[in-house]
Amino acid sequence: MTTNTEITLAELMIVAASEAWRDNGEVLASGITTIPRLGASLAKLTHSPELLMTDSEAFLVSEPVPVGPRGDYQPKYEGYMSFDRVFECVWGGKRHAMIGPTQIDRWGQTNLSAVGDYAKPKSAVLGVRGLPGNSINHINSLFVPNHGPRVFVAGEVDMVSGVGYNPKRWGEGMNQDFLDLRLIVTDLCVLDFGGPQHAIRVKSLHPGVSFEQVQAATGFPLLQAEGMGETPLPTAEQLAIIGRLDPHNLRGAILKNNPPARKAA
Amino acid sequence: MALNKELTAAAAIAQLRSGMTLGIGGWGPRRKPMALVREILRSDLKDLTVVSYGGPDVGMLCAAGKVKKLIFPFVTLDAIPLEPYYRKAREGGSIEVMELDEGMFEWGLRAAGMRMSFLPTRVGLATDVLAKNPQIKTITSPYEDGEVYVAMPALKLDAALLHVNECDRLGNTLVRGADTFFDHLFARAAGRCYVSTEVLHDKLALDAETAKLNPYERYLVAGVVHAPCGAHPTYFGPNYGWDMEHLKRYNSSATEDNGWHKYLDEFVAGGEAEYLTKVGGAERIGKLKLPVF
Numbered sequence: 372m373t374t375n376t377e378i379t380l381a382e383l384m385i386v387a388a389s390e391a392w393r394d395n396g397e398v399l400a401s402g403i404t405t406i407p408r409l410g411a412s413l414a415k416l417t418h419s420p421e422l423l424m425t426d427s428e429a430f431l432v433s434e435p436v437p438v439g440p441r442g443d444y445q446p447k448y449e450g451y452m453s454f455d456r457v458f459e460c461v462w463g464g465k466r467h468a469m470i471g472p473t474q475i476d477r478w479g480q481t482n483l484s485a486v487g488d489y490a491k492p493k494s495a496v497l498g499v500r501g502l503p504g505n506s507i508n509h510i511n512s513l514f515v516p517n518h519g520p521r522v523f524v525a526g527e528v529d530m531v532s533g534v535g536y537n538p539k540r541w542g543e544g545m546n547q548d549f550l551d552l553r554l555i556v557t558d559l560c561v562l563d564f565g566g567p568q569h570a571i572r573v574k575s576l577h578p579g580v581s582f583e584q585v586q587a588a589t590g591f592p593l594l595q596a597e598g599m600g601e602t603p604l605p606t607a608e609q610l611a612i613i614g615r616l617d618p619h620n621l622r623g624a625i626l627k628n629n630p631p632a633r634k635a636a
Numbered sequence: 637m638a639l640n641k642e643l644t645a646a647a648a649i650a651q652l653r654s655g656m657t658l659g660i661g662g663w664g665p666r667r668k669p670m671a672l673v674r675e676i677l678r679s680d681l682k683d684l685t686v687v688s689y690g691g692p693d694v695g696m697l698c699a700a701g702k703v704k705k706l707i708f709p710f711v712t713l714d715a716i717p718l719e720p721y722y723r724k725a726r727e728g729g730s731i732e733v734m735e736l737d738e739g740m741f742e743w744g745l746r747a748a749g750m751r752m753s754f755l756p757t758r759v760g761l762a763t764d765v766l767a768k769n770p771q772i773k774t775i776t777s778p779y780e781d782g783e784v785y786v787a788m789p790a791l792k793l794d795a796a797l798l799h800v801n802e803c804d805r806l807g808n809t810l811v812r813g814a815d816t817f818f819d820h821l822f823a824r825a826a827g828r829c830y831v832s833t834e835v836l837h838d839k840l841a842l843d844a845e846t847a848k849l850n851p852y853e854r855y856l857v858a859g860v861v862h863a864p865c866g867a868h869p870t871y872f873g874p875n876y877g878w879d880m881e882h883l884k885r886y887n888s889s890a891t892e893d894n895g896w897h898k899y900l901d902e903f904v905a906g907g908e909a910e911y912l913t914k915v916g917g918a919e920r921i922g923k924l925k926l927p928v929f
Contacts, residue, residue, distance in 0.1 A: 426929065427929035428814050428815060428929045429814040429815035430814070439928075440928065441928055453814075453815040453816075453817075454663065454738075454815055454817055454818075455742075455815075455817070455818065458738070458739045458742060461739065462739065462757075462759075484735060484764075485726070489764075489768060490729055491727065491728070491729035492726060492727055493727070494723075494727070495718075495722065495723045495726035495727050496718070497710045497711070497712050497717065497718070498690075498708060498709050498710030498711060498712075498735055499709060499710070499735055499736070499737055499763070499765060500709055500710045500737075500738055501709070501737060501738040501739065502737070502763075503737035503739075503740070503759050503760050503761075503763045503765055504737045504738065504739040504740070504759040504760075506763075507758050507759060507761060507762065508758065508759070530764045530768070531762070531763045531764040531767075532763060532764070532765075533763070534761070534762040534763055537762075540762040540763075541761075541762050542761075542774075542784060543784070544776060544782055544783055544784035545758075545761045545762060545783075545784050546758060546783050546784075547762075549758075
């Protein structure tokens with residue numbers, strides 16, 4: 372458990388997630404669930420004010436809406452973004468979403484549908500949702516709160532919901548130009564797709580985590596990015612902003628036991 | 637010309653037949669025509685093909701054994717991410733599925749409404765949506781680019797069920813939620829569309845601003861059902877929020893012995909008036925806070 376003054380792993384991951392949206396230009400930043408959403412919000416309030424965001428329901432807001440009960444806070448609307456319009460945005464490619472799939476494979480293919488045999492799955496999850504459309508149309512990043520071989524699977528994911536860089540899946544005439552996978556932020560490290568043929572690499576290790584630990588928790592071989600370093604700790608300014616964006620500390624309930632940013636040896 | 641389209645919920649559902657393809661409006665636990673869904677639970681209808689951005693509508697119809705096939709991009713209760721009775725049906729292998737991307741699903745409804753056999757899209761390529769649905773074909777652009785697209789087939793509906801904030805006996809409707817999702821496309825894709833409503837007027841007389849809240853034409857509406865609180869326990873803005881207490885009760889029933897039948901007996905079997913009394917009445921439902929996301 373962490374004390375009040377200790378920086379948490381969740382906070383480090385929020386800052387790491389926010390980096391995904393740096394230099395994206397004017398696009399809709401969709402961080403789905405607490406940590407990705409706080410990451411997108413932090414990006415907009417610090418290095419990337421040009422990002423568009425919604426109230427997570429139907430309206431564009433000029434200032435990220437704090438997560439959880441809002442008290443007296445009034446969202447600052449600047450436009451409308453119903454799901455109908457989100458789809459139009461998706462198809463036009465002006466979006467960068469970060470979501471947490473159930474499975475991810477070495478090609479960046481994702482599964483949110485069903486684990487096990489498709490006809491009679493061991494676990495029916497949500498369904499493919501918007502993953503096929505998101506992944507083939509705009510920038511995407513991924514979030515994994517429990518880095519392990521059940522998420523990062525050895526072969527292909529059980530039901531390919533989001534597309535990836537698997538050449539066997541792409542037939543002649545299919546346009547791959549808009550497929551653009553950026554970061555995977557996990558509770559152990561930050562990964563990218565910068566290896567040969569978009570192979571997944573460790574970009575940075577969270578404090579106290581070794582490459583070997585990450586490899587052991589991953590069902591396929593990983594590369595080390597040139598200059599692989601340590602994921603930076605949040606600055607005091609970033610922590611203050613995160614505190615305002617998450618006044619009820621919902622971030623503290625995402626990771627089991629809300630561990631500190633530096634993994635205990 | 638019968639311009640009084642008012643029906644009871646039972647009379648509307650009596651116009652449906654077993655084996656039909658039935659579209660249900662709304663999105664997850666939001667804007668679902670639950671009073672009409674409950675009327676299906678009380679009916680003898682079976683072998684339905686249900687087409688839905690799924691929430692408790694799908695779960696309940698699965699639990700009651702009404703679903704032969706489900707056409708869907710997801711099923712969820714949002715705050716309770718995994719819909720318990722959908723999971724049971726899916727993991728038990730008891731329903732056929734046509735699982736689609738959210739946008740492909742929209743495209744299928746649009747194609748049906750436009751009387752097209754398909755609409756092209758890039759969405760679905762290189763995924764198992766195509767592998768698991770071999771009936772969905774691709775098509776090559778006839779233009780210079782020669783790009784290969786998915787030919788998303790029309791999702792033609794025999795009937796659609798929708799819930800609206802207000803309507804009149806002629807079938808003119810008004811929707812007021814922050815997001816009213818794709819209900820208009822369900823109305824267009826359906827042979828017959830049945831609308832339940834919080835408020836039923838004899839004849840709407842609107843100013844121009846209010847008239848903009850009219851999402852589709854009355855010629856699409858076959859019947860209107862006066863069903864106050866008819867979306868409960870789902871979120872129906874701006875009238876009421878979702879009923880988390882009730883959704884939790886429903887969710888936990890799935891882990892109890894004979895839980896579904898207990899839920900059915902306690903809430904559904906006695907009719908809609910009794911249902912509303914049991915869930916606290918219009919006064920309590922009207923006070924359910926709108927969710928913040």
